[in-house]
Amino acid sequence: MTFTVGIDVGSTYTKALILNDQFEIAGRAMNRTGFKLAEISRLTYEQALTQAGLESSDVAYVISTGFGRHQVSFSDVAVTDLTASARGANLLFPETRTILDVGGQTMKASRIDPSAKVKSFRLNDKCAAGTGAFLEKTARYMGFTADEIGPLAATSKVPVTISGVCAVFAESEVINQLSLGAAPADIMHGAISSLVDRAVQLMKRVKLEPAFTLIGGILRFETMARLIRGHLQAEVNVPAPDMVQFTTALGAAILGHRRLTKLRENGLRENGARQNSG
């Protein structure tokens, strides 16, 4: 059995996923990324190996992806999260043509073809506006944790309008709404709604086509998918809650198998990196 590993070093969470050659998940792990990217990627990799009951010598190929992809010294190659997400979304929902990936500090929309090649993509601006960081800060200012965002927004009765998506200015807007008597649940819902407006704009810029697949940590919150569905007036695919954050790592692991197949076809190697001579 051949195993590959995808390691997605995201701005907020680092995920590792081990995939066998039947495309079955053998193990996975996730940790908060923090500031030591090399260490956390190694730890997450080892935790996934432990869960799978494997040694690193059992792994034929490692692909790193995500914002910290170049910090993973033990990977065979690094790929962009756009390419990895496309493969992951394609495996989970083969009809996918447009992907929205909302993470802790980035938001990406991409359009892919039936073979999971990226045809067009757009990224958010360099700031954290309209990303998970904005929602987290909004929740924190009201005394809630990130894990409470989903349940809180779900109880909203009269959503308020949040005009901006700047993580820095969120505090003043939240204080203003609270002073006007708005309920935290309604403010949270308004924040998610504001983020969704931005997400849909991004999707339109890549000339969105159905089917739509939504991935990334923010999609843990059901409200987000529901609002996007309403905006698009179309069904959207969302991976199962335990996979929504692992889709990009899954795609990286799939690419690992694809790369191994190509290397074997070319007779370049069975295991370890390619050793061309100059």
Add this chain to the structure above:
Amino acid sequence: MNAPVFHEWRNKPLDEVLYECREMLEDTTFPTVRRWREAGGKIIGHFQVYFPEEIVHAAGLLPVKIRGAQVEAIQADSRFGSYLCSILKTSLELALSKRIEMEMFVTHPICDAARNLAAVWGRNFSYPCQILYLPQNANSSHAAVYLRGEYDRLKRAVEEISGQTVGDNALRSSIAVYNENRALLRELYAIKRQTPWLISADEAYALVAIGGVIPREEHNDLLRVVLPMVRERNAKPKDKVRVVFEGGFCEQPPLDLIRAIARSCYVVDDDLLIGMRWILEDVPLEGDPLMNLAEAYIEKSSYSPVQHDLRKPKEKMLLNRIKASGADAAIITAAKMCEPGLEEQVAYTRALDEAGIPYFVGEFEENMTSFDNMEIQLETFVENLLFA
């Protein structure tokens, strides 16, 4: 000879040595050049690419590669048209702002803009500003004799600056120092080709480039210590695409751009700083040293878009470089506004198309500070090669 001008790297582990080289290289006050002058040494500044540093070295002077820098051309901008490449402006800026002070400046007619540099320079400084006229027709049977005459003229100009005659034995000693340097640089490039995971493109670049601002003996000392350390380095081979980088023969891309390329590719060969290693083999020590140097330019020099030799069609030479280095693909770039570089892109890309070799075309400027777009385009190119 003066005391060492670059000592920060000594007795340090490899990563710190590379760090010190990079720091020194990116210091736009040019501490090594300043130290040489403060010790009473004299400087001959020369424009990039085909310059016989041995002649200056033999006179006891420090030849310094004037190849621009990441500085704002505040004063120099007024001396040039906006349609000219950046390296001309920042090179003059280095002199006008007194970051580099010298006793003579030499350029050569590698392109129209470079040829005019001596005249522009000469209007701003009282010291000699010369053009070294390289043969326009390297295929003429008289080219070597002609070039020997030019080298002799340069030697006499250098003698006036140094106040001493440069004899054949002094020239031979300098040629020997440079032969060793060329051999060490060839060894570095062999590491890049054979085990590119041991040294990244930006690290190798820093190791080569530092030689342009320190005496070549010191550069030899550095390389003699560092190369065995590189070979002993513990680094995991990655499954990166092997590329040849073409387009860095004169104006240099920022180190950060080279680093960005190195993140997704192994640069197994390139024309970066070709002016540091344009003579491809040892120059003989026997016989007439000036003639030997002249023949080295005619018979043993690297191709580039600013050399015109019918025996070396550039697109064929590029294909040879790709084949010899075992590269999978090429990165074809040119500095912004560089006419020779941009012209060659046409021939290069056609030849690569015909040979079925994938390539990535880009443009750079020494003062650029944002690499995100180019990096993501390059990563997409690489991913297409890896997973197609």
